Amino acid sequence: MVGRNRRTVRDLRRANRAAVLQRLYFDGPLSRFELGPATGLSSGSISNVVADLLADGVLEEAGNVDSDGGRPRTLLRVAPGSGHMIGVDVGETRVRVELFDLALTELARAERALGPEGYEVEVVVEHIRDAVAEVLAAADLAPDLLLGVGIGVPGIVEHAAGRGAVVHGQTVGWDAVALESLLRERCELPASVPYFIDNGARTLGQAEMWFGAGRGARSAIVVLFGSGVGACVVTPEAEEGRAVEAGHLTVRVGGRRCRCGAPGCLEAYAGAEALLERWREAGGQPPRDADQESALAALVAAAEDDAVARGLLAETAEYIGAGLSDLINLFRPERILIGGWAGLRLGPALLPAVRRHAVAYALRHPAERVTIDLGGLGTDAVTVGAAILPLADFFAHGGRRAEPVPEEPQPAWRAALEDRTPR
Known part of the structure; x- marks a missing residue:
């Protein structure tokens, strides 16, 4: 045997x-x-x-x-032309889709803004479908040449038999959304093209570890700051990284109500949506009709002359530092990298204070061994990381497409048992 x-x-x-x-x-x-x-x-x-x-x-x-x-x-x-991948970033304000060759050279991109309906599942699926068709047409690429479509999404991603990737995005109103099944129904891609769906923070982490500021580290945490907050933890035991809901670490008992419904989450203080709301509550005036990115830029600029905005950012830096200290104590990483569009916007102004507070709140031994810096790949990192998911699978299979595993019929005794199980 x-x-x-x-x-x-x-x-x-x-x-x-x-x-x-x-x-x-x-x-x-x-x-x-x-x-x-x-x-x-x-x-x-x-x-x-x-x-x-x-x-x-x-x-x-x-x-x-x-x-x-x-x-x-x-x-x-x-050979760069021997394979092509699509990366999708389902972000807070838009859906971004990019087509890459095997060298991760961008060949085409398309964006769809998320309007007042926000994260309505049907709208997001339509945006992905249309944008995927657009980039393939722009590059004149046959869909069956794709190694796969990688997608970064908010929330927890699980894989269910017969349904593929299922997304639990509590903060955006997604309750067990069978995203992979929906995309297979709506997108005009061959059945041979696989989908790789994962948390957006993990795709960001994947990109930074392969090509960015995390390269060469054995352990790192890449934190994504956007409207919300997430993180990817890479350790010797989890070299490919795993997503953690860092935005829902409790940084203040009985604090502000988070989008998830719980009080005192880091996201309720450091996520861009909550930070702008705190600015309004303090008397600040974000530009009228501005999107979150423009409003956050206005907040950072206002802090140069306005004591209220300056104090708000100083307080936010302490909350971020306290949240990072929990990650330092739990995982003892070599590096912490701050990314996401909001993290990259806030980082230059807040990074010295964030470092100081993180060290003050963390245990001395792990705090002395960690560096805290900005990510190195810019705002496209989530999309690049999403495209890396099919690329990594291609490499793992030795440069061959993964063959679909045929579903074996379940034994008669299991079918009979399921029929008797109360629903």
Whole structure:
């Protein structure tokens, strides 16, 4: 009997292909000679894997480099045109959709503003459908060439048998929304194109860890500040990151009512929506009919001359620092990165005070070992991170599309048992 953890030849071949692809993706172009030490594979394995990947069109030659007295060595790189991904950011004020090639070069983008109806599910699904069709048409790309569609959403994402990704977005009124099923019904994409749906903070974290200010860290927390607040925690035990609802850490007992319904959440003080409401309550006057981004910019500008706005931002920095201190004590990260459109807008003004308060509220040992900085990828990071989800899956399968797993009919005894279960 074959042991449960026994790896097959096919598994080893896929792992070797994945190792070569990832090394070339992050550090290429490289020669076959350089790939051996970089991946730990033998020269024979490198030759076989490279030959396969070249034949599949996933790799391409990228010129030559002189060797020490021998023949020039051919450089290899991942072929940018060998795959395409779509990244979707379901944000607070708009739905942003971008089409990328395998090198994550943007080929087309489309945006749809969210109007007064806000996060109404049908509207969001229509926006995604229309924007996906628009970017494919703009790039003249056949839909079946997509490796997948990655989508960052607010809330908790679970995967249910027969329904795919289900979103629990309490703060935006989404109660067990079967988003993947809805998209499959409405979007005109082939059934072979997979959807990868995850929390927007995790897609932000994925982007920062791959290409941004988190690269090289073994543990990091990437915090997304927008209308709300979320975070992605990356640890040696969870290298791909996991979303945590950092916005709903309690920073004040009996405090302001959060959008989630609970009192005293960090989001009720540091989320852009709540922060602007606090400014109005304090007598501030955001520009009339301005969107959240413009109003927040006005608040930051007003703080230069207005004591009320300045005091409000100082208080907000302390709340953010207190919230980050909880994350420091719980996870002891090497780095904390602040991102999201509101985080990047507030960060330059608040970062010194945030650092000071985070250290004051946290335990000394982990606080002395963490750095707190801004994310490095700008406001498109969620969309880029969403596109990385199908890209990472492509790499994990050794540069081949994942084959759908056929659903096996359930045993008769299980069907009979379910029929007897009270609904």
